[in-house]
Amino acid sequence: MNKKTSERPVFPFVSIIGQEEMKLSLILNVIDPKIGGVMIMGDRGTGKSTVVRALVDLLPPIEVVENDPYNSDPYDTEAMSDEVLEKIKNKEKLSIVQIKTPMIDLPLGATEDRVCGTIDIEKAISEGVKAFEPGLLAQANRGILYVDEVNLLDDHLVDVLLDSAASGWNTVEREGISICHPAKFILIGSGNPEEGELRPQLLDRFGMHAQIKTVKEPSLRVKIVQQRELFERNPKDFKEKYRKEQEELMNRIVIARKNVKNIDIKYELLEKISLICSELNVDGLRGDLVTSRAAKALVAFEGRNEVTEKDIFTIITLCLRHRLRKDPLESVDSGFKVQETFKKVFGY
Known part of the structure; x- marks a missing residue:
């Protein structure tokens, strides 16, 4: 092909x-x-x-070991197949390609x-x-x-x-x-x-x-x-029109990936996230973890370095609405319950 x-x-x-x-x-x-x-x-x-x-x-493209069926990362032993690890152990040279x-x-x-x-x-x-x-x-x-x-x-x-x-x-x-x-x-x-x-x-x-x-x-x-019709008529020109914006967004994502581990979230905010999860009867701790991770990722994406209440409000519905459902016949909450509880806990 x-x-x-x-x-x-x-x-x-x-x-x-x-x-x-x-x-x-x-x-x-x-x-x-x-x-x-x-x-x-x-x-x-x-x-x-x-x-x-x-x-x-x-x-962006990723670097992989050539002809490896697992897209092994040539630099991270945690993301390598046994075959690649064996080659490294035997000091064989790895052929690296971008895909x-x-x-x-x-x-x-x-x-x-x-x-x-x-x-x-x-x-x-x-x-x-x-x-x-x-x-x-x-x-x-x-x-x-x-x-x-x-x-x-x-x-x-x-x-x-x-x-x-x-x-x-x-x-x-x-x-x-x-x-x-x-x-x-x-x-x-x-x-x-x-x-x-x-x-x-x-x-x-x-x-x-x-x-x-x-x-x-x-x-x-x-x-x-x-938009759809313009794209179908001439995909190349349509893509070219948005190329600069696409590149800017790609760069923001690349930078955010590097910076996300440096983002801080205050203890009081973590406590309030957990209080919201507790008030909503969310089982386990997955909701608390995902909410704090998503808030940090949002901050990294926006090029800041500390999580605010507004960041938590932006993502908390996406992180919790599907965890409120206890009855298989119930539908997933539209977000109303989560937002009401957020306002109550944060005193809005």
């Missing part, structure tokens, strides 16, 4: 109108992947997959073997080698794994994805043979609430939850349609 046919034009991220919740959630996860991914819920035809693809197109940040689309009908990889037992027994065929989790390492209609995916498979996303590793075990490889990726799930929500236990494990609605404002709808 030549490069021209394999690379389809991608809509520029900065030209996307509206859907601020979704865009902010995605940017914050790219700045700090430890936030734990995003669940995007919204009506059909609201551009969920367009925004995700646009985000990946915005990201685009990987984005893997998980097809709805994917089997566990396709996702996690398979072990060739016969080969392992007859030849005494660990014959492993890597799956989609290996390809997604150091990139983004996108699951459209994640709410229609088998619960067990969602569990596997969430486990890998949280631990950064994928382990495949069969007939007493075990293979482990790095699988650090940002998990982005999207779905239509009319087709059912994820179970509360699974939903809670997504770092953030963005809700998107169809734009109602007629003038904005017209603008969105016009």
